[in-house]
Amino acid sequence: MKRYNLLLQNIPDFVKHLQAQGEVLAPHTKGDNSFSFDKVTDANNVILDYNRTLQSIRKFFLPPTERLLNYSLTENTFTKVEIENNQRIFLGVHSYDMQAVLKLDFNFSDRTPEVNYLKRRENCTFIGVSFEPDDFHFSRSVGITVEATEGFDIFLNRHENGYEVQVLTERGEGIIKGFNALENAPELAETNRQFKNKIKFNHNRLPEVMEQSWKSPVWDEVAKRCVGCGTCNLVCPTCYCFNVVDNVDLSLKDGSRDRHWDGCMLNSFAAVAGGENFRETLASRQRHRIYRKFKYITDKTGDPWCVGCGRCAAYCTADISIVEIINQLSDEFEQNYLRKSAAPAEQII
Amino acid sequence: MTLSTQEHNPRELYYPEMAEITAIKQYTELEKWYEITLPGGRDLEHQPGQFAIFSLFGIGEAAISICSAPSKKGAFDICVRKVGMLTEKLHQLEIGQKIGVRGPFGTGFPVADFKGKDILIIGGGIGIVPLRSLINHVIDNRDDFGRLVILYGAKNPQELLFPDELQKWNDDPRIEYQVTVDQGSPEWQGNTGVITTLIPGLDLDLDNTIAAIVGPPIMYKFVLMALKSKRLPDENIYMSLERRMKCGVGKCGHCQINDSYVCLDGPVYHFPDIKNLPEAI
Amino acid sequence: MTTQTAPKTKIKIAYFDFTSCEGCQLNKLNLENHILDLLEHVEIVEFREAMDDKADSYDVAFIEGSISTPTCVERIHDIRRRAKILVALGSCASIGGINAMKNLQPIEDVREIVYGEDKYLFPTLPAMPLSAIVKVDYEIHGCPMSIPEFLQVFKALAMGKAPIKPDSPVCVECKLRENECLFDRGMVCLGPITRSGCDAICPSFGQFCTGCRGLVPNPNKNAMLDILTDHGLSLQEAEKRLLLFNSYQHPDTFK
Numbered sequence: 001m002k003r004y005n006l007l008l009q010n011i012p013d014f015v016k017h018l019q020a021q022g023e024v025l026a027p028h029t030k031g032d033n034s035f036s037f038d039k040v041t042d043a044n045n046v047i048l049d050y051n052r053t054l055q056s057i058r059k060f061f062l063p064p065t066e067r068l069l070n071y072s073l074t075e076n077t078f079t080k081v082e083i084e085n086n087q088r089i090f091l092g093v094h095s096y097d098m099q100a101v102l103k104l105d106f107n108f109s110d111r112t113p114e115v116n117y118l119k120r121r122e123n124c125t126f127i128g129v130s131f132e133p134d135d136f137h138f139s140r141s142v143g144i145t146v147e148a149t150e151g152f153d154i155f156l157n158r159h160e161n162g163y164e165v166q167v168l169t170e171r172g173e174g175i176i177k178g179f180n181a182l183e184n185a186p187e188l189a190e191t192n193r194q195f196k197n198k199i200k201f202n203h204n205r206l207p208e209v210m211e212q213s214w215k216s217p218v219w220d221e222v223a224k225r226c227v228g229c230g231t232c233n234l235v236c237p238t239c240y241c242f243n244v245v246d247n248v249d250l251s252l253k254d255g256s257r258d259r260h261w262d263g264c265m266l267n268s269f270a271a272v273a274g275g276e277n278f279r280e281t282l283a284s285r286q287r288h289r290i291y292r293k294f295k296y297i298t299d300k301t302g303d304p305w306c307v308g309c310g311r312c313a314a315y316c317t318a319d320i321s322i323v324e325i326i327n328q329l330s331d332e333f334e335q336n337y338l339r340k341s342a343a344p345a346e347q348i349i
Numbered sequence: 350m351t352l353s354t355q356e357h358n359p360r361e362l363y364y365p366e367m368a369e370i371t372a373i374k375q376y377t378e379l380e381k382w383y384e385i386t387l388p389g390g391r392d393l394e395h396q397p398g399q400f401a402i403f404s405l406f407g408i409g410e411a412a413i414s415i416c417s418a419p420s421k422k423g424a425f426d427i428c429v430r431k432v433g434m435l436t437e438k439l440h441q442l443e444i445g446q447k448i449g450v451r452g453p454f455g456t457g458f459p460v461a462d463f464k465g466k467d468i469l470i471i472g473g474g475i476g477i478v479p480l481r482s483l484i485n486h487v488i489d490n491r492d493d494f495g496r497l498v499i500l501y502g503a504k505n506p507q508e509l510l511f512p513d514e515l516q517k518w519n520d521d522p523r524i525e526y527q528v529t530v531d532q533g534s535p536e537w538q539g540n541t542g543v544i545t546t547l548i549p550g551l552d553l554d555l556d557n558t559i560a561a562i563v564g565p566p567i568m569y570k571f572v573l574m575a576l577k578s579k580r581l582p583d584e585n586i587y588m589s590l591e592r593r594m595k596c597g598v599g600k601c602g603h604c605q606i607n608d609s610y611v612c613l614d615g616p617v618y619h620f621p622d623i624k625n626l627p628e629a630i
Numbered sequence: 631m632t633t634q635t636a637p638k639t640k641i642k643i644a645y646f647d648f649t650s651c652e653g654c655q656l657n658k659l660n661l662e663n664h665i666l667d668l669l670e671h672v673e674i675v676e677f678r679e680a681m682d683d684k685a686d687s688y689d690v691a692f693i694e695g696s697i698s699t700p701t702c703v704e705r706i707h708d709i710r711r712r713a714k715i716l717v718a719l720g721s722c723a724s725i726g727g728i729n730a731m732k733n734l735q736p737i738e739d740v741r742e743i744v745y746g747e748d749k750y751l752f753p754t755l756p757a758m759p760l761s762a763i764v765k766v767d768y769e770i771h772g773c774p775m776s777i778p779e780f781l782q783v784f785k786a787l788a789m790g791k792a793p794i795k796p797d798s799p800v801c802v803e804c805k806l807r808e809n810e811c812l813f814d815r816g817m818v819c820l821g822p823i824t825r826s827g828c829d830a831i832c833p834s835f836g837q838f839c840t841g842c843r844g845l846v847p848n849p850n851k852n853a854m855l856d857i858l859t860d861h862g863l864s865l866q867e868a869e870k871r872l873l874l875f876n877s878y879q880h881p882d883t884f885k
């Protein structure tokens with residue numbers, strides 16, 4: 001691995017160097033206190049020092065709304081929609097959001113590989129950046145450090161007056177080639193940034209905790225405070241559920257079949273004809289969301305399907321924290337099952 | 350890291366094939382039967398119990414079971430209850446018009462494993478629709494199977510589907526057919542009562558009987574209880590479950606039952622695989 | 631190939647208004663860009679005044695405003711008899727809207743007042759949505775009503791299909807647009823329990839949602855009150871906020 005040093009004052013030039021090679025997507029300010037990944041038009045507007053973006057970069061691979069096909073009502077025919085896969089360089093991605101993309105890669109290639117997502121994933125370069133964990137990040141608890149480089153082509157590790165540039169792949173090397181404003185790498189002590197927010201148990205024990213939590217009173221307690229707004233699904237970088245609707249234009253002659261993000265916390269997500277709603281209560285929906293992150297997919301892949309970005313808690317207007325939920329379930333598990341370890345665990349599920 | 354997608358064999362999952370409606374029968378006020386022909390009379394190549402996603406442009410898509418057996422060549426059948434956007438519009442279509450088809454999707458009944466067994470069909474309401482593909486498969490390969498017992502329950506006599514075939518099932522000496530309705534009518538001479546009332550009277554060869562159950566959500570629990578008191582082993586029970594579906598290919602998430610995706614792992618389930626899923630029944 | 635889902639004939643529509651803040655009035659709304667396209671598919675048989683000799687039935691009647699006098703009651707019955715599909719336009723018609731704020735004294739059984747023998751003695755009634763008197767097939771919510779939703783419903787009806795009734799909260803649309811949440815700017819917003827369909831128009835322009843499209847089905851109102859009070863409103867202020875557009879449908883909920 002090649003290492004360099006990038007001084008703060010050279011960052012705009014670095015961004016311009018990237019822009020010469022493809023579309024660059026990077027964090028910008030949004031609103032009063034927030035950030036969002038957008039296409040770079042002015043290199044000076046790129047922000048590398050940020051806590052989290054409102055939406056993760058999944059929006060570039062699974063857009064909030066996406067046209068699946070166009071049709072003509074008068075002809076009763078459809079045309080295919082071209083899926084763009086231009087060279088794109090993602091600059092300033094946090095380790096947990098990169099891990100989330102790798103998880104979505106699994107979801108969209110597993111069993112029925114979907115060309116819409118997978119094609120958009122081609123020709124992407126990822127340049128990671130370190131961050132200072134705030135009160136909501138807890139990636140460490142799900143096995144992702146600030147400095148985790150998996151998935152990145154280049155990683156920028158912040159130090160006092162700039163970034164240590166780690167060139168991780170051939171692609172990364174190709175991207176950086178010709179950029180001369182790099183210095184020799186600084187001698188850095190091993191960095192290992194600490195997280196304030198933590199899950200109590202090691203994450204590999206959580207499926208076991210969930211196994212015993214189906215009937216926990218925690219679900220009802222959380223449901224009392226939850227308004228079912230779906231925010232926690234819609235901001236989650238590893239959520240990928242969607243709805244499909246047909247839209248027609250005003251001529252009533254042409255239209256499109258479109259999909260848009262959906263979420264299992266929403267009231268009618270599991271409702272079918274005849275009035276049956278298979279997850280009618282907020283408690284059952286909250287439980288499903290948490291199990292999706294720490295049990296269902298985990299049982300199949302061995303990994304938690306939450307990357308600890310903290311978005312669901314940071315953006316929940318009711319201040320519901322996934323870490324608190326997990327820790328409450330863990331406390332209960334400890335009290336009910338570990339203390340009386342002599343008794344065999346009751347099979348609840 | 351760029352993803353080399355070639356190794357994943359990405360597929361176009363959402364483009365329908367345009368197929369033609371080649372026959373229509375109206376069974377009840379709400380239910381119609383259609384014969385659908387793919388371009389060139391190509392076979393859908395489905396298993397009994399599988400479904401496909403049907404669509405009309407500007408209206409939407411819906412999951413519908415294939416209700417003909419694979420032995421029907423050149424076309425296949427569906428039976429549709431009018432409940433909402435797509436199904437309502439479908440009911441207005443005529444012979445010769447075209448609809449979009451994606452599929453077949455999901456699991457079917459593992460009919461190869463059923464060879465030599467007695468088949469017990471338990472269908473409630475519109476649940477008889479997916480079961481008809483299994484029934485017809487057994488009828489068309491009659492010597493491969495043992496007894497064919499059909500229990501069919503409907504709300505009232507007007508709601509009985511496939512009326513032309515019910516008579517044949519009734520008359521066929523190699524089919525033990527029983528029907529019941531929740532509410533009779535003056536002309537109704539048959540059984541009244543819920544479908545579970547037909548179960549205690551059955552004389553079953555327990556180890557050699559496969560039960561296939563499809564019905565409204567409420568039905569499963571009671572049918573399972575009745576079969577349990579008959580001591581039919583769980584391993585011999587298959588059922589098809591319905592959930593909300595948007596994609597049919599394991600992506601949209603709507604059809605999940607705990608960790609299972611009904612469009613991939615179902616709709617036909619082997620009972621032992623789902624009896625521990627609290628959201629299943 | 632024959633046209634299957636495209637409309638074949640023009641639908642007959644009628645338009646009426648009752649007591650409203652006049653904010654919705656179809657003719658005033660910014661529909662100009664669309665009006666010609668719309669007219670392709672419809673024949674307008676009545677506009678504002680019902681004239682008996684003009685048309686005795688309509689495919690769709692659009693009605694704005696709430697019911698607040700006994701004459702309104704008679705008129706709405708008459709329209710209902712003639713209309714195959716009746717659509718309420720705007721919150722006054724769909725949920726009683728701001729007009730219903732005046733009913734904050736508890737509404738007795740509305741129907742009894744309306745149909746009781748003394749009905750002509752009441753010059754005004756508590757403001758009510760159309761659905762308090764007649765069956766309403768579809769509602770276009772909002773104050774003023776949402777144009778995208780109006781077009782959506784209009785297109786669906788012209789195609790002969792049931793319009794989708796949005797039932798998720800405004801937050802969903804807000805998240806799809808990647809807005810910064812107004813709670814993070816020190817405001818309070820009713821988006822979490824308000825019915826979507828307006829494309830989160832207010833939050834997208836930095837204005838908190840006042841709930842003009844009514845509540846989602848199964849709202850968790852207590853949790854919403856907690857959110858509002860946790861973000862600085864007194865309980866009284868929070869209740870008042872929620873009542874602004876929901877006082878007809880939910881007169882007692884927030885007391």
Ligand SMILES: Cc1cc2nc3c(=O)[nH]c(=O)nc-3n(C[C@H](O)[C@H](O)[C@H](O)COP(=O)(O)OP(=O)(O)OC[C@H]3O[C@@H](n4cnc5c(N)ncnc54)[C@H](O)[C@@H]3O)c2cc1C
Pocket residue numbers: 268271272273274275400409410411412413414415427428429430431432433434435436437475478479590591592593594616794797
């Ligand atoms: C595997 C499988 C097999 C099936 N086989 C058959 C079959 O053989 N025959 C048959 O008739 N049906 C079958 N169904 C059921 C059929 O798919 C549904 O009834 C489907 O909803 C019909 O689509 P629709 O557009 O007509 O109804 P929709 O317009 O989708 O509405 C039907 C109802 O579903 C709910 N709903 C749907 N969409 C929404 C929404 N966006 N927001 C809120 N609520 C909504 C509502 O309760 C609504 O009343 C099957 C379903 C599955 C999963």
Ligand code: SF4
Pocket residue numbers: 225226227228229230231232233265312315316317318319320
């Ligand atoms: S964001 Fe919060 S209030 Fe909204 S659904 Fe999720 S947990 Fe409930």
Ligand code: SF4
Pocket residue numbers: 232235236237238293305306307308309310311312313322
């Ligand atoms: S569950 Fe919450 S913390 Fe975990 S990845 Fe999703 S949004 Fe982030």
Ligand code: SF4
Pocket residue numbers: 233236238239240241262263264265288289292293602
């Ligand atoms: S089921 Fe729920 S938690 Fe899982 S991906 Fe879908 S929305 Fe997210």
Ligand code: SF4
Pocket residue numbers: 317800801802804805809810811812813819820821822830833839
């Ligand atoms: S601004 Fe309002 S609508 Fe938007 S997310 Fe926040 S609470 Fe929801």
Ligand code: SF4
Pocket residue numbers: 772773800824825828830831832833838839840841842843844
């Ligand atoms: S954001 Fe709220 S107040 Fe604004 S139009 Fe939508 S529902 Fe009405």
Ligand code: FES
Pocket residue numbers: 593594595596597598599600601602603604605610611612613
């Ligand atoms: S129907 Fe979309 S995941 Fe099963």
